Amino acid sequence: MQAENIEILEFLRQHHPFKDLDNAILERIASQTDVAYFKAGTQILNFGEAITDWYIVRSGAVEVYRRSGELYDRLTTGDYFGQFGLLRNKRIRFPAKALEDTLVYLIPEPLFSELFEEYETFADQVEVEDRTRLRQAMARQADSNQLLSAPVETLMLREPLTVPVTLSVRDVAIQMSEESVSCALVVTESDDQPLAANRLVGIVTDKDIRNRLVAEGLPYDSSVEDIMSTRIASVEHNQFVFEAMLMMLRFNVHHLPVMRHGVPVGVATLPDVIRYESQNSLFVVRRIFGAQSLDELKALQPDVRNCFSRMVAEDANSHMIGTAMAVIGRSFKQKLLEMAEEEFGPPPVPYCFLALGSMAREEQLIVTDQDNALILDNRYDPKLHEDYFIKLSNFVCDGLDACGYTYCRGGIMATNPKWRKTLQQWGDSFLDWINNPVQEVLLNSFIFFDLQGVWGETQWAEQLSALVAEKASRSPKFLACMARGALGRTPPLGFFKGFVMETDGEHSRSINMKRRGTAPLADLIRVHALAVASKSHNSFDRLDDVIEADILPPGSGADLRDALELIAMVRIRHQALDLEAGRDPDNSIEPDNLSDFERRTLKDAFQILSNAQKYLKFRYQFGRAF
Structure with a gap:
């Protein structure tokens, strides 16, 4: 072995993640490692460029940056960088620059990928480092984004x-x-x-x-x-x-x-x-409210998709994206209701138009259907008033479908007379669901426990939410029934923690990230939120209330938050890639198209969901005090 390779070998033996590898592997790594020198101030990696090697700092110092130019990390002897791009899409995610005169070892990508795939201890140490940095990046993303970090008082x-x-x-x-x-x-x-x-x-x-x-x-x-x-x-x-x-x-x-x-x-x-603000989402909403016809609203669909793609490209988190898309969807409803009242005249009795499901939770994405309902004034008389609200409901729901919010296949829309009720009737329905829970009925009623008023007497929606928060936490039988229902959709993990994929339909050999990921997470978080009388709508906000109530095992609340963010962002990025490629976006991904890093972290997130479902089943057994 040449003297240079011997020096590299001795260096590897002293530093993680190489220390636990046997000597034969280390000698092979040393023989394939190149050496590069960068003068102080020299750019080493540029964002978006292809990356072909993994970088280990031999001497000197390197600064790693976010794409925005903000300092992300400072590395010295024994530290490494570039693995995030290698594990993702072979593109540089974090630019790097030599702070001092720096010597680096370059391990070629094929060898790095082989080590990551074949040696579990090596992969775990690299992955733990990456997860730590990923969590720090997610936490610091809010700090680096002016929208999130700047308090209103600074304006x-x-x-x-x-x-x-x-x-x-x-x-x-x-x-x-x-x-x-x-x-x-x-x-x-x-x-x-x-x-x-x-x-x-x-x-x-x-x-x-x-x-x-x-x-x-x-x-x-x-x-x-x-x-x-x-x-x-x-x-x-x-x-x-x-x-x-x-x-x-x-x-x-x-x-x-x-x-x-x-x-x-x-x-x-x-x-x-x-x-x-990036001006994008504000621009879309202002154009919605400025539209004068349904045709003008329909023409805004490309703007909505561009807004979604831009937020993904700018590394917005799932909460920001879900909230912005929900606001846009709510704006379409509000404009259509305004147009409906202009066409049919003022309502004969006051009403509140409800958003349900993901829009109410502010977790809406680009692939969504419409879920809505009507609260009617208690003076509502079907003989006198039904015709008006049928026309209004049809106008709005047909308009939403034309604007890209497809009809709900389950019929949970204001066009369904079953979901046009007076305030008193809605209150009675919620009390009946809570006081006399029937599993089959509740399964079809989950979505009504995520509601927000978007037009009209919106305080009625707040009254119903307050009623649910007050009564649900006092009904162990109801919570047990809701928990059983929340266990109906399980994460796609097999006996040996491999992925279990869909076996039929156009998306066979894929995983539905909504049905098997974000939806069951939202379901179980909703149950805990009801148990602690949370009045929050968003799953992340509900989780904060649950963590504060201290009803979860230590550390599991933070794990759930990370799992929800990771699964949601995999789903979001997949939809953005579909849009970029000119395909109709959907909720299904093929694991073979994921990087090694994404597959491993996704399995971890699904395991967190699986463990959380086991705890849910244990905690909300009927007859058990909690």
Whole structure:
């Protein structure tokens, strides 16, 4: 053996993950290892380029970066890099640069892949390092993304203009003009405290003055109370810019009061948020609300897909993507309902249009059907009012189908008279499901435990959610029944932890990542959330409530979160790749198309799901105290 190879061999013997390999393997590695020198400041790896070797730092220092240019890690002697790209798609994921004059060993990709596949201890050590870094990257992704890391209060460059409720519109307009602001916060008056500390009761904007005062011909000395908006969407000062953006999208508003301990401390405006947003999802939602016909709404389908693909390409996490796509889907519903009321006239009695399932959980992706229902005012009389709501439901559901949200094959839509009920009837239905659980009935009712109001009297949906949160946690029989139902869909793992694939249909030899992954995870998290009376909708938020309630085995909550994120992102990336290739996206993947790293981590995630289902079965046995 040459002297250079002997030096490499001795180095490998001293460092992980080589220390546990036998001498013959180490000699083979040393004989195939090349050496490269990089001067300080030299770029070693560039994002997106093909990668053919695994890099081990012999001496010097290397800095690894995210694609955004932000520092990700700093490596020294014995550290390694490049494995993430080799295990994924043979493309560089994290650029690298020599911080000092650096000597590296290069192990060719075929040899690295052989070692990873054939030697479990080697693979485990590389994989543990990668998983640690992957988890750190997922945790730090929020820190590196301005949408998630910037609190709303960073947008506030000045204190808000607050005016008393008794002030005239003329005087309010004068103050707005003098201070060059587009809105004023209307508060109650109190002699014993500053005006800005009083209770917020409304907001008035330039648009309100134009539309509600000037256009209506009201006198300029009208009270601001006559034209202000009283249903106020607001954010807390410590919420993130991303949350403010979603609030604006959800309620179609351009001004959000920023609150601290119930007191308005500022206003976040649309231009403020646009500085932090990629402009894509906002652009789509604004075009939805600006559409004048169903044809214009249908034409937005490519924009929706482009928005989805762009978020994936920018490494958004599954929560961000699911929430943004749910907001877009909700916006289609809201616009269609607005158009329906324009065509059929105002509703004869108040109603609330419900979003159910993944949209209500804010976990919607690009492949989705529509799940919806109607809550009707208790004064609803079928003889007098049914015809109107049949026409409205057909208009909206047909419109959603035309816009890419296909009809629900199970018929869970407002077009089904079974799912058009009064508020009282809905309350009775939930109480019956909880107090008298029947497995067959509950299996068809799971989706109704994920609901959000999107139009009309949305507070009715909140009332039903509060009712469920209060009653469900007190019914062991109901929770046991829900738990049994949640065990119906199992992860695709065989006896020896190999993948079990579909055996028939067009997707044979594949895994349905929704049916066998994200759906059973959402089901079991929902059961735990009901048990702790959580009022959250999103699975990640529910999981936070469950972890806080301390009902899971130590560490399993964090494992569940990682498993949900991993499985969801594999599903999301697969759909994005389908779109890129011009294929119709779906929920099925073929394991043979995954990298070694993805297959191994996916098996681990499915094992976490399997263990969580076993715990669910144990915890919610009927008659057992919990």
